[in-house]
Amino acid sequence: MISEKPEVQTPEVQTTEITEAWAHFDARAYLNEYYSDLGSENMAFLNYYVRFFASLPDNAVNTTKLLDFGSGPTIYPLIAAATKVNEIHVCDYLEPNLAELNLWLSGDRSAFDWREFVKTTIEMETSATPTDREIAAREAAIRDRTTKVMPCDASQLPPIPGMTAAYDILVTNSCAEAATNDYNEWQRFVANIAALIKSGGTIVMSAVKGANFGSIEQSEADGSLYFPTVSIFEQDLVDVLTKVGFEPSSIVVESVPSDRPSRKYQGIMFATAIKN
Numbered sequence: 001m002i003s004e005k006p007e008v009q010t011p012e013v014q015t016t017e018i019t020e021a022w023a024h025f026d027a028r029a030y031l032n033e034y035y036s037d038l039g040s041e042n043m044a045f046l047n048y049y050v051r052f053f054a055s056l057p058d059n060a061v062n063t064t065k066l067l068d069f070g071s072g073p074t075i076y077p078l079i080a081a082a083t084k085v086n087e088i089h090v091c092d093y094l095e096p097n098l099a100e101l102n103l104w105l106s107g108d109r110s111a112f113d114w115r116e117f118v119k120t121t122i123e124m125e126t127s128a129t130p131t132d133r134e135i136a137a138r139e140a141a142i143r144d145r146t147t148k149v150m151p152c153d154a155s156q157l158p159p160i161p162g163m164t165a166a167y168d169i170l171v172t173n174s175c176a177e178a179a180t181n182d183y184n185e186w187q188r189f190v191a192n193i194a195a196l197i198k199s200g201g202t203i204v205m206s207a208v209k210g211a212n213f214g215s216i217e218q219s220e221a222d223g224s225l226y227f228p229t230v231s232i233f234e235q236d237l238v239d240v241l242t243k244v245g246f247e248p249s250s251i252v253v254e255s256v257p258s259d260r261p262s263r264k265y266q267g268i269m270f271a272t273a274i275k276n
């Protein structure tokens, strides 16, 4: 069992692209916009992670090392992971996201409240409503297992300075396609991210499907914020995963529609694959 406080690494000096596209990113506003309710997209995310982590062998909890790459200020993929893996690392490109994560990991009372997500994940796992104590125990398990919060940059190889192919499981949600609006660059970013996974390890990836925006934009319909996002579909995920070294027969892709008409994308795609 890991009980030390997460090791916090200071972000490297950032590139000019950050200042252009992401300089005004507000981590709390992002959380409030995308994670203040459990609409069908968020239910699909939780359900996907519950199913994925339930499929791991019991002994995974002793050895498995997981990274959430481009976690943003979120912890929702870690809820189902926390009782199934040995060690969790998280990384993101933006310092405000790392600060928001550290606020939650340190149990600060002003941190974003993930309890509904924790409660719903446990309900999905057990088909029973958890007590407040069970919810608190799962939050403690996430904090206990999370040992590193690091800066990362998908445009670099390796995308975490000094890091080798260290991870058994790499989770990455809406990251590479939100880091560029260029298709070839997106493929390169996925390759860089995949380089962090051990041979035989698994990528668990979600991506926005059919995005129709090219820069950080505010929706006229509901004020939602959108990031520079390459427009990709299910076959693009199969193609990129095959190209960057995952076993083609292991690739499984599924998708759900977006949960409100004002979203400027068609849905969310999920993919898992095993690295050669």
Ligand SMILES: C[S@@+](CC[C@H](N)C(=O)[O-])C[C@H]1O[C@@H](n2cnc3c(N)ncnc32)[C@H](O)[C@@H]1O
Binding pocket: 034, 069, 070, 071, 072, 073, 074, 092, 093, 094, 097, 152, 153, 154, 155, 172, 173, 174, 175, 176, 178, 179, 227
């Ligand atoms: C749409 S958000 C997704 C965040 C989170 N994974 C989630 O599911 O809500 C995209 C994330 O990609 C990160 N990002 C942007 N450019 C990046 C880069 N070059 N390398 C790594 N992450 C990047 C942003 O900081 C942001 O947290």
